[in-house]
Amino acid sequence: MITFADQLLVLVMLINFIMLGTSRLAFAIRAVAVQGVVLGIIPGLLHQFSGHLLMITASIILAKGVVIPWMINDAVRKAQIRREVEPFIDYVPTLLLGAVFTALAFVFAQRLPLAPEHRELLFVPASIATLMTGFLILTTRRKAISQVIGYLVLENGIFIFGLLLTDAMPFMVEAGALLDLLVGIFVMGIVINHINREFSSVDTSRLQALREE
Amino acid sequence: MIHLLVLLPLGGALLAWLVPDNRLRPLVLPTIAIPHLLLSLYLIARQTEAVHGGWIYLDPLGKITLLAISSLFAVCAVYAVGYLAYRQDRSNRVLCLGLLVCLAAMSLVTLCQHLGLLWVAVEATTVSMAPLIYFNRNARSIEATWKYLMICSVGIALALLGLLFLAYATHVAHQEATLLLPDLLKAAPGLHRSWLHAAFIFLLVGYGSKMGLAPLHTWKPDAYGEAPGLVGALLAGGLVSCAFLAILRVYQVCLASVVELAFFQNALIVLGLLSMAVAAVFMARQHDFKRMLAYSSVEHVGILAVGLGIGKGALFGVLFHLINNGLTKGVLFLSSGNIHRSYGGKTTEVVQGALTRLPWSGGLFLAGFIAITGSPPFAPFVSEFSIISATFATGNYLVGGLFLLFLAIIFIGMALTVLPMVMGVPRSDLATSDYRDGLLTVGPPLATMLLMLWFGVWPPEMLLQLLRDGAALLEVRP
Amino acid sequence: MVSSVIHVVLLLVMPPLLLGVINKTKAAFAGRKGAPILQPYYDLARLLQKGSVFSTTTTWVFRAGPVVTLAATLLAALMVPLGNHPALISFPGDMLLFAYLFGLARFFTTSAALDTGSSFEGMGAAREVTYACLVEPTLFFVLITLARMSKSLSLGTMFTYPSLQVWLTSGAVMLLLSNALFIALLAENCRIPFDDPNTHLELTMIHEVMVLDHSGPAFGMILYGAALKLFVLGALFTNLILPFKTGNPLPDWGIFIVAMLYLAVLIGVVESVMARLRLVRIPQLLVAATILSAFAMLLIVR
Numbered sequence: 001m002i003t004f005a006d007q008l009l010v011l012v013m014l015i016n017f018i019m020l021g022t023s024r025l026a027f028a029i030r031a032v033a034v035q036g037v038v039l040g041i042i043p044g045l046l047h048q049f050s051g052h053l054l055m056i057t058a059s060i061i062l063a064k065g066v067v068i069p070w071m072i073n074d075a076v077r078k079a080q081i082r083r084e085v086e087p088f089i090d091y092v093p094t095l096l097l098g099a100v101f102t103a104l105a106f107v108f109a110q111r112l113p114l115a116p117e118h119r120e121l122l123f124v125p126a127s128i129a130t131l132m133t134g135f136l137i138l139t140t141r142r143k144a145i146s147q148v149i150g151y152l153v154l155e156n157g158i159f160i161f162g163l164l165l166t167d168a169m170p171f172m173v174e175a176g177a178l179l180d181l182l183v184g185i186f187v188m189g190i191v192i193n194h195i196n197r198e199f200s201s202v203d204t205s206r207l208q209a210l211r212e213e
Numbered sequence: 214m215i216h217l218l219v220l221l222p223l224g225g226a227l228l229a230w231l232v233p234d235n236r237l238r239p240l241v242l243p244t245i246a247i248p249h250l251l252l253s254l255y256l257i258a259r260q261t262e263a264v265h266g267g268w269i270y271l272d273p274l275g276k277i278t279l280l281a282i283s284s285l286f287a288v289c290a291v292y293a294v295g296y297l298a299y300r301q302d303r304s305n306r307v308l309c310l311g312l313l314v315c316l317a318a319m320s321l322v323t324l325c326q327h328l329g330l331l332w333v334a335v336e337a338t339t340v341s342m343a344p345l346i347y348f349n350r351n352a353r354s355i356e357a358t359w360k361y362l363m364i365c366s367v368g369i370a371l372a373l374l375g376l377l378f379l380a381y382a383t384h385v386a387h388q389e390a391t392l393l394l395p396d397l398l399k400a401a402p403g404l405h406r407s408w409l410h411a412a413f414i415f416l417l418v419g420y421g422s423k424m425g426l427a428p429l430h431t432w433k434p435d436a437y438g439e440a441p442g443l444v445g446a447l448l449a450g451g452l453v454s455c456a457f458l459a460i461l462r463v464y465q466v467c468l469a470s471v472v473e474l475a476f477f478q479n480a481l482i483v484l485g486l487l488s489m490a491v492a493a494v495f496m497a498r499q500h501d502f503k504r505m506l507a508y509s510s511v512e513h514v515g516i517l518a519v520g521l522g523i524g525k526g527a528l529f530g531v532l533f534h535l536i537n538n539g540l541t542k543g544v545l546f547l548s549s550g551n552i553h554r555s556y557g558g559k560t561t562e563v564v565q566g567a568l569t570r571l572p573w574s575g576g577l578f579l580a581g582f583i584a585i586t587g588s589p590p591f592a593p594f595v596s597e598f599s600i601i602s603a604t605f606a607t608g609n610y611l612v613g614g615l616f617l618l619f620l621a622i623i624f625i626g627m628a629l630t631v632l633p634m635v636m637g638v639p640r641s642d643l644a645t646s647d648y649r650d651g652l653l654t655v656g657p658p659l660a661t662m663l664l665m666l667w668f669g670v671w672p673p674e675m676l677l678q679l680l681r682d683g684a685a686l687l688e689v690r691p
Numbered sequence: 692m693v694s695s696v697i698h699v700v701l702l703l704v705m706p707p708l709l710l711g712v713i714n715k716t717k718a719a720f721a722g723r724k725g726a727p728i729l730q731p732y733y734d735l736a737r738l739l740q741k742g743s744v745f746s747t748t749t750t751w752v753f754r755a756g757p758v759v760t761l762a763a764t765l766l767a768a769l770m771v772p773l774g775n776h777p778a779l780i781s782f783p784g785d786m787l788l789f790a791y792l793f794g795l796a797r798f799f800t801t802s803a804a805l806d807t808g809s810s811f812e813g814m815g816a817a818r819e820v821t822y823a824c825l826v827e828p829t830l831f832f833v834l835i836t837l838a839r840m841s842k843s844l845s846l847g848t849m850f851t852y853p854s855l856q857v858w859l860t861s862g863a864v865m866l867l868l869s870n871a872l873f874i875a876l877l878a879e880n881c882r883i884p885f886d887d888p889n890t891h892l893e894l895t896m897i898h899e900v901m902v903l904d905h906s907g908p909a910f911g912m913i914l915y916g917a918a919l920k921l922f923v924l925g926a927l928f929t930n931l932i933l934p935f936k937t938g939n940p941l942p943d944w945g946i947f948i949v950a951m952l953y954l955a956v957l958i959g960v961v962e963s964v965m966a967r968l969r970l971v972r973i974p975q976l977l978v979a980a981t982i983l984s985a986f987a988m989l990l991i992v993r
């Protein structure tokens with residue numbers, strides 16, 4: 001089963017590329033939702049079936065696959081934008097950068113002193129690659145919504161690493177982290193609405209009134 | 214009992230949500246905050262038991278932070294009643310709700326013995342504070358909120374990664390992966406070194422950005438500058454204390470792991486001095502007094518970090534300074550809120566002669582300035598002095614010298630902003646304001662200032678014992 | 692012996708049939724009756740009977756273009772295994788020759804286009820070369836990955852290697868490779884969404900515009916060469932995605948032929964449901980395909 005989980009991680013990394021390459025926000029949101037659902041399935045493949053596991057899987061899929069995408073979609077709808085126009089770095093270069101980062105993630109993971117049973121698996125490189133993709137989206141896109149998506153991807157990357165350590169993160173903590181993420185995205189959605197109302201745009205490069213003279 | 218510390222504010226939050234009247238709602242804040250303070254004092258005075266399999270336990274470090282948070286919140290809650298009476302133009306429902314949820318989360322931070330749960334609580338404080346910064350509903354405050362939200366969320370996410378690395382260090386060392394503090398301390402010496410190293414870097418960066426250590430402090434001036442005074446006070450005194458407690462927990466693990474301590478201490482000293490330097494540079498010629506207070510917060514976070522980096526000897530001062538910084542910042546932010554309200558501006562071009570126009574608030578602001586820059590007879594003097602003397606006593610002359618240099622520059626820089634503000638005569642073309650110093654808006658900061666004076670001149674033995682207990686946790690290897 | 696005869700016959704006869712199937716599929720999608728499936732054969736026969744007209748400004752390069760292109764493609768075709776049947780020519784390292792034979796063919800097609808001196812054809816040549824630069828890395832990454840997986844440098848071994856077992860253990864890699872190869876196949880053969888083989892507007896053409904000046908048998912050779920190229924790359928693709936083999940030659944031929952026809956239908960479906968991409972978007976898709984294949988290689992090499 002763990003090899004199948006490994007194959008799913010390839011899908012996760014592919015979704016990273018899709019998000020780096022697309023300019024349509026609705027598409028990126030759908031991609032991040034799919035990524036969340038895939039990540040929700042993986043714990044189910046790694047462990048023995050139990051009610052506890054079912055709860056975790058269900059809550060992750062519900063939160064990352066349904067609720068959060070719905071909230072971001074809502075923000076997109078209210079802001080009436082469809083595309084990320086003019087990112088700081090264009091799509092093809094970011095795509096290539098993403099590929100380079102992914103390659104580096106593999107090289108880096110190779111050199112990490114991993115536990116022997118994790119050495120052959122894709123979890124660590126996938127985690128680092130997803131994390132870097134999140135950072136890339138966060139820093140190269142102007143629209144507030146794209147940045148939220150970047151933050152989600154970053155969070156997903158950390159989540160992948162957490163999959164190796166389910167015994168250290170009991171359900172309470174897992175649920176708490178998920179709830180924090182949900183509320184965080186909810187608040188970000190509200191703030192995006194206000195940004196849109198105040199600036200008639202969700203372009204964060206317009207947020208530059210506050211600085212030292 | 215111990216659960217009430219979290220449940221009481223949560224119940225209060227629900228109550229605040231339900232109260233329909235905008236005038237009555239702020240009264241919920243002191244109704245909750247004062248019992249919370251009493252409960253905290255009761256729990257601090259007693260020996261408490263660990264509950265929930267050791268997840269929840271109030272140890273001396275938690276007690277110190279709880280004391281700082283709960284008393285600061287009580288002060289802010291009383292002040293809020295007076296302040297919000299002047300802000301009836303907008304609904305304070307979200308503000309009251311957010312404040313109480315934040316109190317619950319901050320209390321939880323002090324109780325956590327499981328680093329994962331601690332992380333959840335710290336993240337909860339981050340999120341619950343965001344809507345409060347946006348209380349003024351204008352373009353500048355929305356910008357500040359967005360920057361705060363993005364930088365802190367990403368920072369906290371990195372801290373989570375650090376935690377996972379920490380757990381992985383136990384896994385690689387063939388022990389059961391855990392993040393429960395007592396178990397972690399026991400296992401620490403045998404943990405895998407490289408993973409510990411990575412974990413500490415990420416935890417320091419993550420919680421450091423939340424605390425506002427340079428170079429991750431950039432959100433601070435914006436958020437402090439645009440938030441209402443009482444929110445600024447809670448950001449500078451409450452959230453900073455929570456994030457610092459998280460760093461203290463990491464420090465405990467470092468201490469137990471023996472080999473990583475020196476590295477972590479050096480990193481803390483470097484970041485601490487950098488923060489003080491940044492504060493010194495930006496505080497000079499700062500026209501916006503709320504932004505100036507933000508840089509002062511960066512400075513004091515730096516002082517805490519340097520003190521922790523010095524370690525043995527300075528720890529008593531660090532823990533004392535944690536309380537002092539929180540409460541003194543409370544005085545400064547609350548009185549600056551009053552001044553802002555009265556003058557309708559927060560730059561030195563507008564605000565002049567505050568002592569004449571607002572004798573109480575102006576006076577408190579001046580006293581707060583004297584206290585925060587570490588002048589006797591106030592408590593921050595005692596704590597800063599003990600940190601500096603420990604620095605020289607341990608032979609860190611360069612660190613101590615830079616420390617003193619930055620303090621001196623900051624004193625001058627801050628004085629150049631503060632003195633023209635409070636001295637002199639008010640400009641004649643000022644618009645009249647409906648704000649008058651009243652018992653509710655001046656009383657709380659005044660009480661806090663007196664508390665600082667008391668702690669500075671003749672600190673109670675119980676407090677000193679608590680601080681010694683806390684310092685012992687950070688000095689002696691378990 | 693029988694197998695080899697079938698091999699050669701299929702190689703020579705089947706390619707235009709694929710075009711016929713594609714056109715029929717598109718017609719079905721558009722609700723038309725469409726040309727007969729054998730129409731490409733009639734076209735070829737018609738063209739071969741016609742006389743040729745050569746512009747006086749052209750040189751021998753223009754005449755050599757179609758011939759060299761067809762010859763190179765034919766030679767490349769001999770190196771490709773069809774289904775479970777080994778290639779007719781096979782030696783270690785033939786994957787490089789294979790790739791460069793396509794390069795040679797392209798070089799002569801574009802040179803012939805430039806030789807006419809027409810601005811339209813020059814534009815087409817420029818586009819063709821640009822996109823080829825972007826497709827080639829994909830093709831190479833796919834080949835290198837397969838070479839690494841099968842531990843062989845010969846196309847014959849590389850493309851008979853994928854089995855059910857391989858798909859089960861490294862399905863993700865195989866999926867990446869097949870997707871990348873499919874995109875490369877569409878781009879190399881100038882199909883939608885990269886180029887529209889049926890367009891009538893010179894400005895948007897890529898491949899068609901380069902061969903405007905050719906006529907008669909030369910044009911027939913070009914059409915036949917293009918079909919053959921589609922057949923060759925299609926054979927590689929079906930080998931990759933079809934891990935089933937019976938071991939018995941005749942059923943294997945059956946499976947291969949059916950698979951190729953399905954591929955033609957698939958291309959027809961893609962052409963029917965997708966619009967042609969804007970020219971500026973094409974590099975984006977090609978870079979994405981390169982990344983897919985590079986990623987597959989990364990997963991294998993690590």
